[in-house]
Amino acid sequence: MFGLLSFNKEGNKFFTMCRLEVKGNKYVLGEFLEFKGKQEDIQALRYIKRSKVSRLVVQKTSMFGLAPSRLQVLYSSRDYRSEGAASEWNEVTVRSSTEVLFQPANSTKVRKFKLSSVTSMSLSA
Numbered sequence: 030m031f032g033l034l035s036f037n038k039e040g041n042k043f044f045t046m047c048r049l050e051v052k053g054n055k056y057v058l059g060e061f062l063e064f065k066g067k068q069e070d071i072q073a074l075r076y077i078k079r080s081k082v083s084r085l086v087v088q089k090t091s092m093f094g095l096a097p098s099r100l101q102v103l104y105s106s107r108d109y110r111s112e113g114a115a116s117e118w119n120e121v122t123v124r125s126s127t128e129v130l131f132q133p134a135n136s137t138k139v140r141k142f143k144l145s146s147v148t149s150m151s152l153s154a
Contacts, residue, residue: 045153047079049131051146059133061152065141066127073121074102079152083107086149090122100125100144107154 047061064074077085085104103118125145132139 046134047131047153048151049129049142049147050149051142052148057131057133057140057142059131059136061150062130062132062139064127064144065130066144067124070123070127073123074127076119077102077104077152080154081107082152083154084149084151087144087147089125089145098125099123100127102144107152 046058049057049059049061051057061079064071064077076082082104083106085102088101088103090099090101099122102121102123104121105116105118123144125143127144129142129144129147129150130139131142
């Protein structure tokens, strides 16, 4: 469920892909690269790497119904003993202007997604 297999252009090798879910139940398969944004937010997100995290969920936090300026990122550490996500979730809060750099499968271009438009992401190891 967390990693999807795909064949490369030669058709003889495979790699696992990450899955990014954005608003409107749209999915993008490819490779998670990194986060971009203010240094403070990048520092808070430093633990979220493909080798350490299997899944993350983004929730909006707004006060009094105003536009969300901060996002709550919940992430589950990878549990190599059970080949999946650990049952415990961790939390960080970042600015809504933070971006995700993601390279879609079968594309040479890296795309930027506002973290505020992301609902979840499954990371392959």
